Amino acid sequence: MSRWGPEGPPDEAYERVTDPERFGVLHGVARALVADLERRFAVRTEQVAGGVRLVPDGGGTPLEVELTPFPGVRLRYGRSGGGAFPLCGCDACDEDPQEVAEQLREAVEDVVGGRYAEELACEPGKATVTTRTPGSTGCSSYDEEEAEPYGPPGLRWQHAWPAWPARGS
Template identity: 35%
Template sequence: MSAYVRPAIDARVFRDADGRVIPYGRRWAGSPPEEAYSAVSHPDRYLPLHTVADALIGHLRATYDVELDEGPEVADDLLRPHPEVQRAVRVRPADAASAALTFVFTTFPGVIVHAGLLHDFAYPVCGCDACDSPWEYEVDQLERTVLAVVSGDYVESVTSRSEVGFRLVYPNGSTTGQTRAEDLPAGRLTAALPILRDLPDGWAPWPLRADPGSGS
């Protein structure tokens, strides 16, 4: 099995209105100014997310036993409609016990990943100047989420308190989260319940291709 390798990303420099280089990720010494919460400058700094998402799709297709669906209708996999969809690709592993992944490329530019049945992961989550997240951080999060899912290190659960949760395990840590079940589309939740009950230990690793690396 060939390991995923991030594609080369050309370094870009972004400047403020006075011509100073913006050090994204360490822009604010303290709290950001109030106006930064409603400002979005240089959203194109997130274009590498599209490049990396495309590379991830190519890696999944070449390495695992999957089927791909592509088209605007695939974006309906998201729990909530997005108004600015540029491209949508669903990657379905051959094993029904493995979580599918849907990559939705937005015009912001950003990427939303629908993983399994009840969770969407957005990169970036916001993108405003106050958040100040550099593209490198967002790409790191995208890659490790996708690779955790395909490795079988992803659990979705619905608790008795009507909360929906997830857990992603990485080589160097983990992430968990919860949301109220009532905030999700009722039909999606109803359909997911019996499937997730049969997966108490989480989704299975994706099956490998018989001829990994060919991508055909």
């Protein structure tokens, strides 16, 4: 049970972030993860706005790690995958920075370990993207305007991203 008890958080807690700096630890965790990935895997690193993009040699999905001003971390990978750490940060959600750091580590390990897959289905006026890791499945639908970048109606694809190649292999 959360600290809010059975009644849940008060409405105003959803609009309040009392101590965003508690998530500052995530920037250090992300930097350490990037350094570890560069050491363990055959990747090249590209600077991007707010962070870095790690591109594995010979397979695997690129991984973009952005340090956000909140402070937090945003990951992008595959064609449409990604996540925000923390997911929200408001007082009502009451996310624990250490738990969020572990979720960040798990997300990165799923990507580099080849445990991330995507599926796209384009229909007239709609696109549906499904993402999968061992711990979660996400599904997003996009209307006609939002669906256009994904491709023409009838386009379908599935892709299970391979594991990143180890350095020296």
